[in-house]
Amino acid sequence: MNNLCLTVFEHQAVRVGQYVNSSVFEHKHLEALQKFHGLGVPYFSLIHNGIKFNEFVGVLQVGQLTIEVLPKADRGTDKEKWRKVLLGILMVAGVIDVHSPSSSLLKLKTNSILDFYIELFVLEMEYLLHQGLVKRYRKTESNLTTLKGCIQFSKHIRTNVVHREKFYVKHTIYDHNHLLNMILHKTIKLVSRVNTNVALKSRIGSLLLSFPSLGDWRVNEEQFGRIIFDRKTEQYRKAVGIAKLLLLNFHPDVVKGKEHVLAIMFDMNVLWERFVYRSLQKFNNGTTTIESKFTKDFWKPESGLNVRLIPDIVINRGKVNCMVLDTKWKNLDSLKPSSEDLRQMYTYSNYYQARRTALIYPGTIERISHGLFYDSSGVLKDQSCGVIALPVEQNIRQWQKNIAICVLEH
Numbered sequence: 112m113n114n115l116c117l118t119v120f121e122h123q124a125v126r127v128g129q130y131v132n133s134s135v136f137e138h139k140h141l142e143a144l145q146k147f148h149g150l151g152v153p154y155f156s157l158i159h160n161g162i163k164f165n166e167f168v169g170v171l172q173v174g175q176l177t178i179e180v181l182p183k184a185d186r187g188t189d190k191e192k193w194r195k196v197l198l199g200i201l202m203v204a205g206v207i208d209v210h211s212p213s214s215s216l217l218k219l220k221t222n223s224i225l226d227f228y229i230e231l232f233v234l235e236m237e238y239l240l241h242q243g244l245v246k247r248y249r250k251t252e253s254n255l256t257t258l259k260g261c262i263q264f265s266k267h268i269r270t271n272v273v274h275r276e277k278f279y280v281k282h283t284i285y286d287h288n289h290l291l292n293m294i295l296h297k298t299i300k301l302v303s304r305v306n307t308n309v310a311l312k313s314r315i316g317s318l319l320l321s322f323p324s325l326g327d328w329r330v331n332e333e334q335f336g337r338i339i340f341d342r343k344t345e346q347y348r349k350a351v352g353i354a355k356l357l358l359l360n361f362h363p364d365v366v367k368g369k370e371h372v373l374a375i376m377f378d379m380n381v382l383w384e385r386f387v388y389r390s391l392q393k394f395n396n397g398t399t400t401i402e403s404k405f406t407k408d409f410w411k412p413e414s415g416l417n418v419r420l421i422p423d424i425v426i427n428r429g430k431v432n433c434m435v436l437d438t439k440w441k442n443l444d445s446l447k448p449s450s451e452d453l454r455q456m457y458t459y460s461n462y463y464q465a466r467r468t469a470l471i472y473p474g475t476i477e478r479i480s481h482g483l484f485y486d487s488s489g490v491l492k493d494q495s496c497g498v499i500a501l502p503v504e505q506n507i508r509q510w511q512k513n514i515a516i517c518v519l520e521h
Contacts, residue, residue, distance in 0.1 A: 116307060121165070127160050166440065177225060198227060228357065229311055252266070262278055291338065305361070384403075384423045386511075388403045390510075434467040437470055467495050468495070
């Protein structure tokens with residue numbers, strides 16, 4: 112079976128027999144995705160003779176089928192544009208561990224988001240190998256011909272009844288065999304398996320040859336949680352971050368099938384909220400407080416936990432000019448939001464004593480409208496709700512600056 116790479120947009124449907132990227136989506140690909148969907152994943156829905164993607168973006172690989180799902184906030188179909196937009200959002204949101212959106216990273220010659228992650232990991236590994244991998248002391252037990260460390264008498268007697276020239280001892284070794292290197296070694300072997308980019312194949316092979324041989328082990332979230340970086344291992348941080356994303360989202364098989372699954376998918380609504388929040392923080396002049404996910408109790412049941420309000424962003428909480436923002440990643444054709452969204456903002460304005468609230472959408476051009484809430488007696492209040500559509504730009508830094516100017520200065 113040849114590798115098949117498809118690039119689609121969120122909310123797009125793909126059916127058996129349909130051509131995508133000059134490749135045809137076949138029934139065997141649908142069957143593999145149906146098995147994966149049976150695990151309860153939210154990334155797509157099953158439709159007649161095909162699938163329809165939801166609001167999740169990223170990359171999904173099932174066996175030799177790789178599907179890249181891109182965001183889209185307009186009616187265009189420029190895949191390269193939206194791939195760069197997604198990479199920029201991921202970097203600003205902190206999903207890709209870099210100090211700032213770098214134009215050099217966005218110029219990597221990749222054909223998909225998966226290629227980007229793999230090439231970024233390869234670059235980090237090439238850098239680490241050039242600098243030299245860190246060694247650490249570790250305790251081990253061995254049956255040696257020389258006496259060093261402490262003899263383990265019970266095991267020594269049991270093991271060396273015949274070989275009296277040997278000593279079974281517990282001793283200390285200074286080598287590369289520690290948690291960080293084992294994580295990176297396992298990730299190199301993983302990317303060699305899932306990589307479909309011919310240009311990266313030889314570089315990944317060189318990494319495997321250059322890396323010291325280490326044992327295999329099962330990785331989980333807990334092991335990553337135990338990692339503490341110090342002065343010597345700080346240079347590992349970026350590579351380990353990418354390794355965590357790849358290893359924890361890789362599943363060797365689907366139910367009882369023979370297809371591996373790699374799903375690096377992100378909720379676009381969450382990414383958009385984080386992107387707007389980070390943009391406001393970046394260009395804040397210091398006179399404004401900006402908080403994300405500030406919760407407040409809303410309803411107390413007779414038993415169980417309280418229900419809480421969790422607005423996306425609160426600006427100047429507790430002050431006269433308090434403002435509550437709620438981000439929505441969807442294309443709003445008109446500047447009239449849904450009744451449900453307006454009810455949500457009305458609640459925010461009351462509970463946070465906010466004179467201004469606003470719904471933040473992506474758009475093609477900058478558009479802003481305002482409206483006032485009524486009180487229970489039908490009189491207009493001085494509490495407003497704005498609707499702000501922010502144009503999407505490929506220049507990530509300029510896009511962030513425009514968001515901050517639009518929201519903080521209006």
